[in-house]
Amino acid sequence: MKFHALAASFCLFALSAPSALADDAADIRSRLHNWAEDFNEGRTDAACGLFSKDLVSDTQGQGETNYETRCKLISRVMHDPARKFRYAADIKEVIVEGDLAIVRLQWTLTVSPGNEASTESGLDVFRKEADGVWRIIRFMAFQNE
Structure with a gap:
């Protein structure tokens, strides 16, 4: 009887693991899109919270x-009185492995006045920290030419 309960528990865990990874990837995607919104709205503390x-x-x-x-x-860019900076994220890929995740993405930055747009390709490394929140611990971004 104990064997059947153990086997059932293992099966439930195995089936839920891919779901947990998908939830983490969705959470990371949401945090990146929320970051763009926070940045665009000038919410410095929220933007830095990523x-x-x-x-x-x-x-x-x-x-x-x-x-x-x-x-x-x-903060300096968000509060520049002469220009308005707006970001939009195009998330290409999210790979979650345990408490680390890697995100490959492209940011589009639009600067007004003039509506000048540029794109940056980036690679972000997230860590699920002690409080259960995914945050970026490393990133690289370079303007596309």
């Missing part, structure tokens, strides 16, 4: 930055 305090990022023209520097850059 990043881990352990962040290391590398972007073309800015070099390597940490959490504090990245959030200062975001």
Whole structure:
């Protein structure tokens, strides 16, 4: 009898594992789209909330930055009185493995006045942190030419 209960428990766990990974991937996708909305609406604290305090990022023209520097850059751009910056995400792929995930994506940045658009390809590494929230611990982004 114990064997049947154990086998049934194992089957339920095995069947739920792909579902949990899909839920994590959906959560990460949602966090990225929410980040764009937060950025576009000037919500600095919410936008910075996507990043881990352990962040290391590398972007073309800015070099390597940490959490504090990245959030200062975001805040400065979001509150630029002369220009309006808007981001949109095109998520190409989300791979979840345990408490780490890798996201391949493309960001479109539109700057007004002038509606000048540029695209950046990026690779984000997320970690599910102790509070259960997925945050970016590493990312690289480079402007497409």
